[in-house]
Amino acid sequence: MELRHLRYFVTVVEEQSITKAAEKLCITQPPLSRQIQKLEEELGILLFERGSRPVRTTEAGQFFYQHAVQILTHTAQATSMAKRISTVNNIVRIGYVSSLLYALLPQIIYLFRQKNPDIEVELIECGTKDQIEALKQGKIDLGFGRLRISDPAIKRIVLHEEKLKLAVHKNHHLAEYIEQGVYLSQITNELIFSYPASQKPNFSTLIQSIFTELGLVPKELVEVREIYLALGLVSSGEGICLIPESASDIGMKNLVYIPVLDMEAYSPISLSLRNMDQSSYVLNILECIRNVFQDNNIV
Template sequence: MELRHLRYFVAVVEEQSFTKAAERLFIAQPPLSRQIQNLEAELGVQLFERGSRPLLTTEAGQFFYQHALKLLSNAEEIKTMTQRVGLVQQTMTMGFVGSLLYGLLPNIVYLFRQQHPNLKIELVEMNTKDQIDALKEGRIDVGFGRLRISDPAVRRVLLREEPLMVAVHSGHRFAQQKQGVYLSDIVDEHLFLYPNYNKPNFSTQVRALFSEYGLDPKNINEIREIQLALGLVAAGEGVCVVPASARTINLSHLNYIPLLDDAAVSPIFLAHRSMDEGEHIRSLFDCIYQVYDLEAIRYDRAVF
């Protein structure tokens, strides 16, 4: 049981509604309901009267609510007092690859900011290889990337593997194949890859994926950035392999089709200096897993 579970529970009790509590917490209602169900399963008791309108607590739920309020109050007091002890502002610099901004990284950083209001957080876009050098030189504290680059001075943690998709024009023959396509289906298409600089990069990763399946696409055009590549796809010029989070880029006549090959995923890593496992690093991992829990994303929690 974690403090966030107590915050979720208290919000539901005070709002007497999962929907209103979700709005108050700025999260979706289904993940909130799931977290409360998990809390009840962990406690082995029912906390709410099922079917009551407005939502009412059981006797056990009311007891838990009173003590949850005390624990949250104590935790906030400890946090405030600790922050006063260290009034000197600290800075945490995060490197990231640009494509992660279309996924959950903004949610993670926002949550981390809310939990550390006295910590100055700086974001710097850079590719994965440059992140390794920047970590070793002390220019950044953590790096979010997609490539498997090993270095004994850097600890790399796999956060999750993001599915890949194919962006196609709505008039393309693949646009109606909602179930998905295979790499072998698109190998002869006019294929846009991105970016075309600072290799190794995502385009290198996609080329390696084709090679893994013994495929050799001949009609490849490397583009500077994802927005330009998808703009060309929307114009009917070709197709483009992208991470699933790119679906947030909405252009007219642009469809996203799943890639069905088992290896068609893009890993997302967090890297930090091997000897640096301080409070802020651990807290950042906690924020990541909180966001993943709320989005019902599977992951293997890193062990410190």
């Protein structure tokens, strides 16, 4: 069985017509019909219902179609990743989520640049979910994100579990807990701003999942476009907001940041890369991460 046979079969299923599939594949109808028949003989099953118009798959054919699509998709992704790996020489593209600019990422990138002056670093802002596809398509080579997303083609290394803090106005009644901290169960009746209002999963999804894990249901959880807007609303006395600890360095007036005491209240910072990518820049970036973490006493 060859990949072209799978492409022929998938095209016939999707076009629901031998004639239309042949036109799309730029071949004539008789050879296409013969290839489909040959595939059926090799598999020992009927893939299509005989005489059906439009063409319909059998139950076994539909099952085979789903797996054929996966095989073709994985093959295309593997080809793209292999090409990217083979061409990485003087440039490394790094994807990142914007909130990590308030954490240690800038230090890591700066150190990487100092230790690898011959390599050009291109930073590309994109969400954790988008990083997975960008890695598989060869658009980026490394990704720094916050979400728990898994994919068989991608290796994910959890670098740090960053605690969350609660941002409130300095005159908010919860501000009295700035020293002792709060539990999430204490804020479920508050107006809570979450961010970003973008394709899920995102940081807002993480916050919702933490509440769910604790068996809590916030009375009012409102998504806004980005962290600046969320903190701006809190600064105006509008509500409260959960943020990663490092984001408390954002200089906005009238805000105080309260520790969140729940063990589950953290945001994982992870590095994602292509599985089996043994490029030298991978080891180099990991060394820079270790150095920066040691300098900042992060275990």
